[in-house]
Amino acid sequence: MQEGAWRGVWTRRGNSNVFDGRWTQSGQRDITAVLTIYTSGPFIFILRRNSSDGNNCNYTGNFGADGRTASGQNICNRGGGAWSAVIERRGQPQPPQPQDRLGRRWNVQEDGWTGVWTRRGNSNVFDGRWTQPGQRDITAVLSIYLQGNNVRIERRNSSDGNNCEYRGTLSNDGRTASGQYTCDRGGGSWRATILR
Structure with a gap:
C-alpha cells in the first residue's frame, strides 16, 4: 500500500x-x-x-x-x-487454532506487574495492559498459540518498546497457565488465571 x-x-x-x-x-x-x-x-x-x-x-x-x-x-x-x-489473496489455508481454550480474559502476574489481557472477538489476538504502582501503564498486543498444553505468546507493539516471547504450560483444567518469558530487555516468570 x-x-x-x-x-x-x-x-x-x-x-x-x-x-x-x-x-x-x-x-x-x-x-x-x-x-x-x-x-x-x-x-x-x-x-x-x-x-x-x-x-x-x-x-x-x-x-x-x-x-x-x-x-x-x-x-x-x-x-x-x-x-x-x-490486495493480494494468498489462498493458503491457516492451521486451525484451538481458540475455544483461550478464554475471554487472562489475569497475569509478571514479577511485580499485574496484567489484564482481553481477547479480540474469537481470534487469538489479545490487548494487554500492565500496571504497577509508581510506574506508567504499559500496553501491547499479544498473539497466543496453543499446541496441546504448550503455550507460546508473542508480545508486540509494546508501548515501552520492549517486545517479549512467553512460553509456558496450560493446566489440565485450562484455568491457569505459567512459564517463563524473555524480552528485548529482561525477562522472568509469569502466571495467568484464564477467565471464560
Missing part, C-alpha cells in the same frame, strides 16, 4: 480482521502498527493503533470494482492524506 512517500505492507493474522503493518521510506526509520479493518459493501474503515511512532490513524475508503484495490483518505494524530492499496 502507498501513503505519500511511505510504502506499507499489511499482513493478515489468520482469518481475523487484524493486520500487522510495516511502513518503509528511504532514509526513515520503519514504522509498525496494528490495523483493524472493517468493511460494509464497498466501504472500508480502518483503525491504526499501537503505532511505533505514536501516530495513530483512522482510514476511510472504498474497494475498487474488482475487489483487488482500495483507496481513500486517512486522518492521523499528526497529519493525514490519501492512501491506496493492492
Whole structure:
C-alpha cells in the first residue's frame, strides 16, 4: 500500500480482521502498527493503533470494482492524506487454532506487574495492559498459540518498546497457565488465571 512517500505492507493474522503493518521510506526509520479493518459493501474503515511512532490513524475508503484495490483518505494524530492499496489473496489455508481454550480474559502476574489481557472477538489476538504502582501503564498486543498444553505468546507493539516471547504450560483444567518469558530487555516468570 502507498501513503505519500511511505510504502506499507499489511499482513493478515489468520482469518481475523487484524493486520500487522510495516511502513518503509528511504532514509526513515520503519514504522509498525496494528490495523483493524472493517468493511460494509464497498466501504472500508480502518483503525491504526499501537503505532511505533505514536501516530495513530483512522482510514476511510472504498474497494475498487474488482475487489483487488482500495483507496481513500486517512486522518492521523499528526497529519493525514490519501492512501491506496493492492490486495493480494494468498489462498493458503491457516492451521486451525484451538481458540475455544483461550478464554475471554487472562489475569497475569509478571514479577511485580499485574496484567489484564482481553481477547479480540474469537481470534487469538489479545490487548494487554500492565500496571504497577509508581510506574506508567504499559500496553501491547499479544498473539497466543496453543499446541496441546504448550503455550507460546508473542508480545508486540509494546508501548515501552520492549517486545517479549512467553512460553509456558496450560493446566489440565485450562484455568491457569505459567512459564517463563524473555524480552528485548529482561525477562522472568509469569502466571495467568484464564477467565471464560
